[in-house]
Amino acid sequence: MTPESKTGLSTEYFDRAVRITPGGVHSPVRAFKGVGGTPIFFRSAQGGTMTSVDGREYIDFCQSFGPLILGHRDPDVSEAVREAIDTAWSFGACEPYSLELAEWITSRLPWVEMLRFVSSGTEAVMSALRVARAATNRNRILKFEGCYHGHSDSLLVKAGSGLAGEAASSSAGVSNQVASDTLVAPLDDENAVREVFNRHGKEIAAVILEPLPANYGLLIQRREFIDEVIKLARANGALVVFDEVISGFRVALGGMAEVLGIRPDLVTYGKVIGGGFPVAAYGGRKDLMELVAPVGPVYQAGTLSANPVGMRAGLATLQKVERVNAYAHLEERTANFCDELKARLKEQGLPFRVTLTASIFWLHSTTDQPMRRIQQIPSQNADAFAKIFHAALDRGIYLSPSGYEVNFVSLAHSDELLERAGKAILEAAALAVP
Numbered sequence: 001m002t003p004e005s006k007t008g009l010s011t012e013y014f015d016r017a018v019r020i021t022p023g024g025v026h027s028p029v030r031a032f033k034g035v036g037g038t039p040i041f042f043r044s045a046q047g048g049t050m051t052s053v054d055g056r057e058y059i060d061f062c063q064s065f066g067p068l069i070l071g072h073r074d075p076d077v078s079e080a081v082r083e084a085i086d087t088a089w090s091f092g093a094c095e096p097y098s099l100e101l102a103e104w105i106t107s108r109l110p111w112v113e114m115l116r117f118v119s120s121g122t123e124a125v126m127s128a129l130r131v132a133r134a135a136t137n138r139n140r141i142l143k144f145e146g147c148y149h150g151h152s153d154s155l156l157v158k159a160g161s162g163l164a165g166e167a168a169s170s171s172a173g174v175s176n177q178v179a180s181d182t183l184v185a186p187l188d189d190e191n192a193v194r195e196v197f198n199r200h201g202k203e204i205a206a207v208i209l210e211p212l213p214a215n216y217g218l219l220i221q222r223r224e225f226i227d228e229v230i231k232l233a234r235a236n237g238a239l240v241v242f243d244e245v246i247s248g249f250r251v252a253l254g255g256m257a258e259v260l261g262i263r264p265d266l267v268t269y270g271k272v273i274g275g276g277f278p279v280a281a282y283g284g285r286k287d288l289m290e291l292v293a294p295v296g297p298v299y300q301a302g303t304l305s306a307n308p309v310g311m312r313a314g315l316a317t318l319q320k321v322e323r324v325n326a327y328a329h330l331e332e333r334t335a336n337f338c339d340e341l342k343a344r345l346k347e348q349g350l351p352f353r354v355t356l357t358a359s360i361f362w363l364h365s366t367t368d369q370p371m372r373r374i375q376q377i378p379s380q381n382a383d384a385f386a387k388i389f390h391a392a393l394d395r396g397i398y399l400s401p402s403g404y405e406v407n408f409v410s411l412a413h414s415d416e417l418l419e420r421a422g423k424a425i426l427e428a429a430a431l432a433v434p
């Protein structure tokens, strides 16, 4: 096969798409800007693989950026979706399917006393923070550098250059007024967080944290840091919001709250909760969630919220994950795959390493130290990743298309598939050496 014939139709589609959609995509990372080249268009997917419009099969480690913990088109989820389609796909009225999923979750995750379904992680976070502001009568939110919480205005901010915590907008179109409601602190730095609280403690409604930061590489935090953040929040009357859009139902059924044994006041979920359909949720303490309309004064609504197809796909996914003890299998499989890859990379003196937690892994440039802050990521990482990404793509491996995105192993990634992928990534690493 010539290179053209592997991607000819994708290129054609992309040329058409860029004329009528910004960058040819409906979410920026899909455009391959971080790795260069033309994105692949996919026509179908099954298990651990996706097939391009040009008929080429790829082992998929992007997995829709996390929702597909069982892999593409798991048969049990597929059956639940078919049943849903044959019953009704939207009511805009009360139905039992969201009740079943809500009961399933609240009966297992004690910190989720009540929840509300929405359609995206962005909405979940935005709504949870609105509740936090209403509950505390305070306006400001503290977030951490390198954590992503969706694209609502007040969260598109970066650390400012001035006083502790002050932020600036990180997107055109976000007013500095809105950005100034958010404070930003570095990860892994208790002193910096303490300083922000010293200066702004009485203004902060909530601290929002990805307890497993996985949106700027995989920046695994020290337990002491997380404990100190929570202690400072509590001492200053700020609520603790865990953003578990990636980690929830992924690293354990109860996400990082379960792993750490920490009870957040509010929590947000997305991705796995809907099994690949547009479902997310926010929830937590009953007294806080009762502030939400129509019971309380915090307005939040959605035409397609708790969509019955998504509700049934989510429930089928979570039930299966629990039934087959997915976390133990995923963890073992991912560790075997990554440990082998790490060992070979090191043995062959190749300048890449793998950082992992549960079934999430990040392929990155070599460093001597654990990376816990964005500044610790080697400056050559983006360029080095672009090389390995394309060499892997040529070998039929689809990694998440940015050096700052993590990858996901699903239950459908068999040992055989992982062995093949490991060999291909190793070959790609050898070709990606500068």
Ligand SMILES: Cc1ncc(COP(=O)(O)O)c(C=O)c1O
Residues within 6 Å of the ligand: 065, 119, 120, 121, 122, 123, 125, 148, 149, 150, 151, 210, 215, 243, 244, 245, 246, 270, 271, 280
């Ligand atoms: C931790 C976290 N929060 C929020 C979001 C936003 O979710 P969505 O893309 O569904 O709006 C994401 C998306 O990747 C995320 O990783």
